Amino acid sequence: GxxxxxxxxxxxxxxxxxxxxxxxxxxxxxxxxxxxxxxxxxxxxxxxxxxxxxxxxxxxxxxxxxxxxxxxxxxxxxxxxxxxxxxxxxxxxxxxxxxxxxxxxxxxxxxxxxxxxxxxxxxxxxxxxxxxxxxxxxSAILFGGRRATNVPLVTESFDWRHGVFLGSIMSSEKTAAAAGVVGELRFDPFAMLPFCGYNMGDYFKHWLEIGEATDASNLPKLFWVNWFRKGDDGSFLWPGFGENSRVLKWIVERLEGTAGANDTAIGRVPSASDLDLAGLDIDDATMATLLSVDNAAWSAEIPQIEAHLDSFGAELPSELRDELRELEKRLG
Structure with missing residues (x-):
């Protein structure tokens, strides 16, 4: 990646x-x-x-x-x-x-x-x-996830703390979802679990402290990208590779204040019209799926996210649990 x-x-x-x-x-x-x-x-x-x-x-x-x-x-x-x-x-x-x-x-x-x-x-x-x-x-930091479901093509965090929360709950499907059942998730916060040589709770705290070390206007914007969303037939919905430049263009335009986005329960997600899709052979229904946020599906994942955060014990910064509570409120 x-x-x-x-x-x-x-x-x-x-x-x-x-x-x-x-x-x-x-x-x-x-x-x-x-x-x-x-x-x-x-x-x-x-x-x-x-x-x-x-x-x-x-x-x-x-x-x-x-x-x-x-x-x-x-x-x-x-x-x-x-x-x-x-x-x-x-x-x-x-x-x-x-x-x-x-x-x-x-x-x-x-x-x-x-x-x-x-x-x-x-x-x-x-x-x-x-x-x-x-x-x-x-100017921006991108967290790269590998989710076949639920996570949109690109999400901008509401602020630095919320971005750290998104990084902390990155996951991939360990098992496929059965009808009406959420698949088991394998969490890999910041894609760093195999590489972090100290407690991940302290790692999260370090990220949060960086966010307090300068004025918010100086901080990079945090984004979550997911090139791996799949359709019902198991095929990838997004072509990836060089076409990812279309997402990077939107990110640059967000930094410049010229691109639109929709506030969703999990963050700010573009509409298809916000992305430069000229010359790309992809239909409207596929783009709608790639940019969709299913509140019910996200609500069903909350218990797994909670158990994941619990695994860090007393070292988990309270701000991340607060962010989880805020996510639950936005999901309704």
Whole structure:
């Protein structure tokens, strides 16, 4: 998600994305009270399977030389391969375990977490300022969820505290929803649970303290994006990849005060007319689903959200429980 976003090639005419980094941002306040970020890493460390010319052309260009590949498959001519790298798999490979592999094999040729490591300077979209120690001013922070249901394509938080709450309840479906029953959710607050080396309650508190450290007008706006909403047939409703630039355009316009949004129970969500959908083959009903907020479905998730927050015990900041109560009121 992060790597594809950082190296995105917009489908919208006149728009350009430049890459500063794809993973870690170290942020500190500048003299003007705004947050500035640097990329402390010299390169990219990305998941290989699923990376292709369609999903991330710039990543493939970045790994053409001076790169390290781990747990990928080997072709007969000594090159590397992973699932989705090409439309058709080679007729024969040595898989990541060192065994012969063909398209008829039962297991994947590359490990699902196979990786590539490449110098950032080789990326075609690398920004000229990517090593500037002054950093880049941060206008918005996007939390990326993976929800098949309920979570709209993009949601703007009401304010900083509400955005921290949204980050704290990020989840994916652990089990599919049966008729009239909410699926079991796997919570991954801020997509940081596997990476946070201390109590997540203290992590939430740190985010809240950042919101109190400067004037609210200096803070980045917080957004929640979800490219993974699915239809009844299990297919993704949003095309993703370069088309995500349409959502980024709306976010930029929200920062500039020129784009509309609707206040919903969970945050501010655009109407289809607020998004630039020119040239996109997507029907009105699909867009309505992508931008919908079902209050009844969200109300049904409240017990799981409550249990998730309870799991942090006494370290959970009271502000997040207050936000949950406010969400319940808005849901009616």
């Amino acid at each position: 992060k790597t594809n976003m950082a190296m995105l090639i917009p489908t919208l005419p006149g728009w350009k994305v430049e890459t500063v980094g794809d993973d870690i941002a170290w942020m500190k306040f500048g003299a003007d009270g705004r947050l500035y970020a640097i990329n402390p890493e010299a390169g990219f460390f990305g998941v290989a399977p699923g990376t292709s010319a369609k999903s991330n052309f710039n990543a493939l260009e970045s790994v053409k030389g001076n790169s390290i590949f781990t747990n990928c498959a080997l072709t007969d001519d000594g090159d590397i391969w992973w699932e989705d790298l090409s439309d058709e798999a080679p007729a024969h490979l040595i898989d990541w375990k060192g065994n012969d592999w063909t398209p008829a094999s039962d297991s994947p040729a590359a490990h699902p977490n196979a990786r590539f490591t490449a110098p950032a300077a080789q990326c075609p979209s690398i920004a000229p300022e990517w090593q500037d120690p002054a950093g880049e001013p941060i």
